[in-house]
Ligand SMILES: [Zn+2]
């Protein structure tokens with residue numbers, strides 16, 4: 001009997017305090033903190049010189065805009081991402097997305113909140129919607145998870161009901177910049193026609209890769225007369241779009 005209680009307690013406490021003394025990335029035991037020394041070494045903040053528009057690290061310190069923003073611009077006013085999508089951050093995002101690691105949402109939001117303070121206060125926060133058919137595979141949406149946690153932290157209304165994804169765009173991983181743009185074109189629909197008018201909206205996603213998705217979504221919101229669209233993601237890809 002005691003044994004059974006012990007087992008139950010173990011399960012219960014592991015739910016309450018998941019891996020409290022382990023590295024959140026590799027699982028190695030830790031005395032304190034979140035990451036072991038090895039994983040910390042490969043954990044990169046996006047705090048060097050970055051593009052004024054999309055926040056991607058720019059190549060030269062003389063450049064205030066990355067090549068992509070110079071060439072094609074964006075449909076949003078400003079995008080900020082606190083982490084670089086490589087090394088440990090890449091692994092963590094992968095675990096958050098496909099593994100059973102919802103607890104990582106709070107970890108990412110801790111970094112996002114600091115960047116949020118640099119943005120004008122939005123009227124509401126929305127996640128990049130995912131095609132509902134995807135829920136069957138992944139069970140939950142990382143953008144939704146981050147958006148919901150962030151909204152509670154900053155006290156701004158969270159609306160996941162205003163935009164929907166109307167078709168499956170598959171995985172964009174193998175597609176290049178222009179192909180991604182074409183792939184997402186027309187894939188979002190604003191459910192409400194009047195809720196966006198003269199509103200400042202903050203879009204939340206896990207990773208900013210080429211920007212094709214958030215640009216398409218921002219275009220839809222601007223089409224519904226949103227006055228400004230901002231984007232906040234946990235991480236941003238470092239390579240070219
Ligand atoms: Zn580690």
Ligand SMILES: [Zn+2]
Pocket residue numbers: 051052053054055056065066067068069070
């Ligand atoms: Zn840029």
